Amino acid sequence: MWLTSINWFLYTLVVLSIGSYAAAFTVRWPIKNIYLWEKEAHALLQLPFSKHLPANINNNRSFCFDCHFPLSWQDLIPLLSYIMLKGKCRYCQSRISYRYPAIEFLHLIGSFPLLFIFDDTYQLILHTLLVSVLITAAVIDLEHQLIPDECSTIALACALLINLPTNRIESSVLGMIIGYGLIYVLRWFYLTFRNQEGIGLGDAKIIAALAAWLGFSGLAPLLLCASLSGILYTVLINRSRAKYMAFGPFLIFSAMMVFYFSL
Structure with missing residues (x-):
């Protein structure tokens, strides 16, 4: 396939964006589904269930898991934001999990x-x-x-x-x-x-x-x-x-x- 620099750039951008979504999915899916399974088990056993699903899990916007501040587009550029922010949240300075750049990078080397x-x-x-x-x-x-x-x-x-x-x-x-x-x-x-x-x-x-x-x-x-x-x-x-x-x-x-x- 004859490739131009535009092809490389656009494909890289798409793959990293997909990787960014996948990284968020790997965090949110287990939390939400484990909660639903626990709730269903308690219902089947007719046991009280007082645990609440974190409100921000259903939030479509990305946020910091420590300070819960909604992230802006500057904080969500795959790989680059992590590097520019030195692995820390812009708002509370807590460490950002390495899972996000790692999964984005895995997408890049797996798909390129x-x-x-x-x-x-x-x-x-x-x-x-x-x-x-x-x-x-x-x-x-x-x-x-x-x-x-x-x-x-x-x-x-x-x-x-x-x-x-x-x-x-x-x-x-x-x-x-x-x-x-x-x-x-x-x-x-x-x-x-x-x-x-x-x-x-x-x-x-x-x-x-x-x-x-x-x-x-x-x-x-x-x-x-x-x-x-x-x-x-x-x-x-x-x-x-x-x-x-x-x-x-x-x-x-x-x-x-x-x-x-x-x-």
């Missing part, structure tokens, strides 16, 4: 190669959105061991739409069905014989989306790479030997590696 791969705007837009959704799902799963259905659904829709105009749509649908079915069966066996959940349905849904993206032929290398990376992480890094470990980030990282290295 797409600009050189696709000269079709349709494919470029769908792959960019897919990469963003996968990064968002990985961050939330890493922190909360949860993969939002919103992320899995959008990822699956993007994957099918990517392959719809090509001759890979049959492989995409087959990969989706077998990927989900395989994890569902493994989960059922683990629940039956160990009486505990070894892998969540969130992982099954994201595998279905990833297999729909990579096709049936990409399912085996995806699972192999994710399993090996998970084992290496457990052996080399997870020194605390935490009982529960998010598998979603390994699946997503592996899917992106399989995608880029198979081109």
Whole structure:
């Protein structure tokens, strides 16, 4: 694809803006949904529930989580605002979480190669959105061991739409069905014989989306790479030997590696 400096600038701006929204989503989605789940559980058990959802979570405007002051556009320029403000809120001088520039930067390095791969705007837009959704799902799963259905659904829709105009749509649908079915069966066996959940349905849904993206032929290398990376992480890094470990980030990282290295 022949690129001009305008192409580079506009695509970078779009990707960083999407990353900025994704970073805010990774903060707000868990707070709101965990609150709703707790409220629903109390209602089912007919127990009193006095906890209130923070009013600013439903606020469409971005704000500082410490002083709750609404942020202006100068405070919301992806990456640049964090650098110019030296990682501190303009109004209360509290530290800004590194998660915002980190997620924005992950969007940039995860999506920028797409600009050189696709000269079709349709494919470029769908792959960019897919990469963003996968990064968002990985961050939330890493922190909360949860993969939002919103992320899995959008990822699956993007994957099918990517392959719809090509001759890979049959492989995409087959990969989706077998990927989900395989994890569902493994989960059922683990629940039956160990009486505990070894892998969540969130992982099954994201595998279905990833297999729909990579096709049936990409399912085996995806699972192999994710399993090996998970084992290496457990052996080399997870020194605390935490009982529960998010598998979603390994699946997503592996899917992106399989995608880029198979081109």
